[in-house]
Amino acid sequence: MNRDGYPSICHFCHSIYKRFVKKYGDKVNVIPINKEEFAPNSKIPDWPLENVAQINSVIYRDVYIGTSILSFYYMVTRDLDVRNIQTFKSCVKPLISEICHFVDYAYDLIEEIRPDEIISFNGRLYENRLFYDIANALGISYTALDVVGGHVEPYKKVRYEGGLPHDIGLNTKLIENLWKTSPLSDEKKTEIASSFYQRRRNGELVADVAVYTTAQIQGLLPENFNSKKRNVVIFNSSRDETAALGGEWVKGKLFSSDYDAIEYMLQNTSRQTHYYLRIHPNLKGVEHHDHMMLYALSKYENLTIIPPESEVSTYSLMDACEKIITFGSTTGVEATFWGKPSILLGRSLYENLDTCYKPASKEELTSLIEKPLKPKSKTGAFKIAYFLLDREFRVDKTNIDIDVKYRKWRWHYRFASYLKIGGSQLLYQIAYTYHYIFLRKFEKGKMSFPKL
Numbered sequence: 001m002n003r004d005g006y007p008s009i010c011h012f013c014h015s016i017y018k019r020f021v022k023k024y025g026d027k028v029n030v031i032p033i034n035k036e037e038f039a040p041n042s043k044i045p046d047w048p049l050e051n052v053a054q055i056n057s058v059i060y061r062d063v064y065i066g067t068s069i070l071s072f073y074y075m076v077t078r079d080l081d082v083r084n085i086q087t088f089k090s091c092v093k094p095l096i097s098e099i100c101h102f103v104d105y106a107y108d109l110i111e112e113i114r115p116d117e118i119i120s121f122n123g124r125l126y127e128n129r130l131f132y133d134i135a136n137a138l139g140i141s142y143t144a145l146d147v148v149g150g151h152v153e154p155y156k157k158v159r160y161e162g163g164l165p166h167d168i169g170l171n172t173k174l175i176e177n178l179w180k181t182s183p184l185s186d187e188k189k190t191e192i193a194s195s196f197y198q199r200r201r202n203g204e205l206v207a208d209v210a211v212y213t214t215a216q217i218q219g220l221l222p223e224n225f226n227s228k229k230r231n232v233v234i235f236n237s238s239r240d241e242t243a244a245l246g247g248e249w250v251k252g253k254l255f256s257s258d259y260d261a262i263e264y265m266l267q268n269t270s271r272q273t274h275y276y277l278r279i280h281p282n283l284k285g286v287e288h289h290d291h292m293m294l295y296a297l298s299k300y301e302n303l304t305i306i307p308p309e310s311e312v313s314t315y316s317l318m319d320a321c322e323k324i325i326t327f328g329s330t331t332g333v334e335a336t337f338w339g340k341p342s343i344l345l346g347r348s349l350y351e352n353l354d355t356c357y358k359p360a361s362k363e364e365l366t367s368l369i370e371k372p373l374k375p376k377s378k379t380g381a382f383k384i385a386y387f388l389l390d391r392e393f394r395v396d397k398t399n400i401d402i403d404v405k406y407r408k409w410r411w412h413y414r415f416a417s418y419l420k421i422g423g424s425q426l427l428y429q430i431a432y433t434y435h436y437i438f439l440r441k442f443e444k445g446k447m448s449f450p451k452l
Contacts, residue, residue, distance in 0.1 A: 003072075003076060004445030005445045006439075006440050006443050006445045007443055008435045008436070008439035008440055008443055009435060009436055009440065011435065012431065012432065012435035012436065016419070019421070031109070033102075033105070033109075035098070037105065038098075038101040038102065038104070038105050039101075039104070039105075042104070044060070044096075044097055044100045044101075045060070047066075047096070049085070049088070049089050049092070049093070050085060051082070051085070052070065052081075052082055054066075055069070055070055055082070055088075055092075056070060058096065060099075060100045060103055061100075061103050061104075061107065061134075061137070062133050062134070062136070062137035063099075063103050063129070063130045063133040063134065063137075064129065064133055065096060065099050065100065065103075065126065065129075065130075066096075067129070067245070068099075068124070068125055068126040068129035068130075069092050069095055069096065069099075069126045071124050071125055071126075071245065072125045072126050073088065073091075073092065075125070078286050078288065079288060080239060080288040080289070080290060081288050081289045095126065099126055099130065102130065103130050103134070106130055106131065106134055107134060110134060110138065110140070115140060116140075116141065117140065117141040117142070117143060118131050118132075118134070118135040118140055118141070118142050118143075119142075119143045119144075119145060120132065120142075120144060120145070121144070121145050121146065122144060122145075122146050122164070122165060123144045123164045123165070124164065124165075124166065124245070132144065132164060141161075141162070142161075142162060142163075143159055143160065143161045143162070144159070144160040144163065144164050144165055145157060145158070145159060145160075145396075146158050146160065146165040148207075148388075148391065148395065149391065151205055151209065152205050153391075156391050156395040156396075157395060157396040157398055158394060158395055158396060159396050160174075166245055166249070166349075167248075168248050168249075168347065168348075168349055168351065168352070169248070169352075171349045172349075172352040172353065174387065174394065175349075175353065175383050175384055175387040176353075176383065178383075178386065178387050178390060178393060178394050179382075179383045179386060179387070181393070182386075182390070182393050183393070189382065189386045190382050190386075192385075192386055192389055192390075193381070193382040193383070193385035193386040193389070194337075194382070194385075195389070196385035196386075196388060196389050197334055197337045197338070197381075197385060200330075200334065201315050201334075206389070207388040207389060208330075210282070212280070212281040212282055212314075213281070213313070213314055213315070215281070215309070215311060216281075216310075216311055216312065216313045216314060217311045217312075217313060218313055218315070218316065219313060219316050220311055220312050220313045220316060221312060221313070221316055221317065221320055222276060222304050222306060222312055222317075224304060225276075225304075225320065226274065227320065229272070229273070229274045230270075230272060230273045230274065230322055231273075231274050231275075231276065231320065231321040231322055232273055232274070232275050232276070232321055232322060232323045232324075232325060232369065233275075233276045233277075233278060233317045233318065233321040233323075233324055233325070234262060234265075234275060234276065234277045234278065234325045234326075235278050235280070235314070235324065235325070235326045235327075235329055235331040235332070236258045236262075236277065236278070236279055236280055236294065236326075236327055236329075237258070237280055237326070237327040237328050237329045237346060238280040238282040238283055238286075238329075239290065248347065249347050250347075252347070253345075253346065253347065254345060254359065254361070254362055254365065255345065257290055257293075258290060258294065258327055259290065259293045259294055259296075259297070261327070261345050262275070262277060262294070262297055262303075263297060264362060264365075265325075265365070265366075265369060266297065266300045266302065266303060268362070268366050269366055269369050269370060270370065271301075271302050272302075273302065273369065273370075274302050274303075274304070275300075275302060275303045275304070276303075276304045276306060276317055276321065277294065277297070277303060277304070277305045277306060278306045278310075278312070278314060278317060279291070279294060279305065279306060279307055279308050280308060280329065281308045281309070282308070283308045284307075284308035284309050285308075314331065315338075318331070318334070318335055318338060318340060319338070319340075321340070322341070323340070323341045323342075323343060323368075323369065323373060324340050324341065324342045324343065325342075325343045325345060325369075326342065326343070326344060326345070326346070326348075326356075327344075327345050327346035328344070328346035328347055328348035328351075329348075332344050332348065332350070332355070332356050333348075333350045333353075333355045333356070333380070333381050333384060333385075334381075336355045336356060336375060336376050336378060336380070336381045337378055337381040337382075337385075339375050340375055341357065341373035341374065341375050341376070342355065342356040342357065342375070342376065343356060343357045343358075343359065343365070343368055343369070344356035344357065344358050345359070345365070349384070350380065350381075350384045353379075353380030353381075353383055353384055354376060354377065354379075354380050355376055355380035355381050355384070356376060357373065357376070
């Protein structure tokens, strides 16, 4: 990724691309996409870009350009509020124009080739979201490729036929199908699934990008915790990745924000119930509006706010409280595994597996909080955990080694096994460091995205 347009990074990327073509080009018909060949078929509209809603509504020839750019912007800045709209516009306006031209180019290319299927990687960000949308617009079969693993285990390739990796309905089908068709016994699948929850509680990195409980002290509860009261814990979510997904991720929600949901609960349930709001550790240092607004809820006497950097244990809170309320984080299904009634207020990949109570109205939410609840069956929790851990039956076997290894000298280096120069990973890493770190210090990028 070269978000700021440094020439040295472009040069290095092009050189590696040429090496790939030389190695694999006899097996596939490689058609380079040259920006200079983009010939606009139509005048690009001048969309208003004064707020997030307007940005999200940017659609060109059935391609959700605004959604994909926002997703990228959130990923690199975590600025969910787009606080400086002028800075944002200066960054994305050139991107919008370029992507629209790319969309025109892609339509012409697809018309010329007339493919039976279109395959692209992931599809969430702006550089290739267009292929998914164009495939849908033209009625062409589409498959998204993605990877599982990495960090502490080898990468494996997975396929999402007919949708994107974050498609809730598609993931539900894949989860159910894996559980049904896996040749392993139910006992073995349950054993594997249980290890997912045990390892997460033990602070291991498993099926995630980070461990968020490292700084927490096992067994530590808030100072004011009173076990004689009715205690409910709320785990909010870090919305960075799902904030710009749109579609099903923004539909069917009872509340427009975590703040609105929590305030409703505080105002419409018994004052004898004490709530503990555990703010997601991943929000440490992040100052977007939805996060900072939560601290205004401290005016309610029956709410204790636990900030992201707190050493209070997430799992001790889960064990000590009567009910768990989440907005889509994995904690919701973990609670079910550990035998706790779990209420889900957001969208999640596990929402259709009957792992949590899902209120259909605000009145039902109030009822679920006020009355005694039994924990849901653990079956759904087993299914999604097995799905997240499986590296044998749902992965797409390939002859290309896509493992990635991490090494630490003065810095952390990531070595992909297929990235070599002269057969050497070390030479590749030296060249990478020279172009991405050293040369960049003497260059000016073509764009300037706000830094994380």
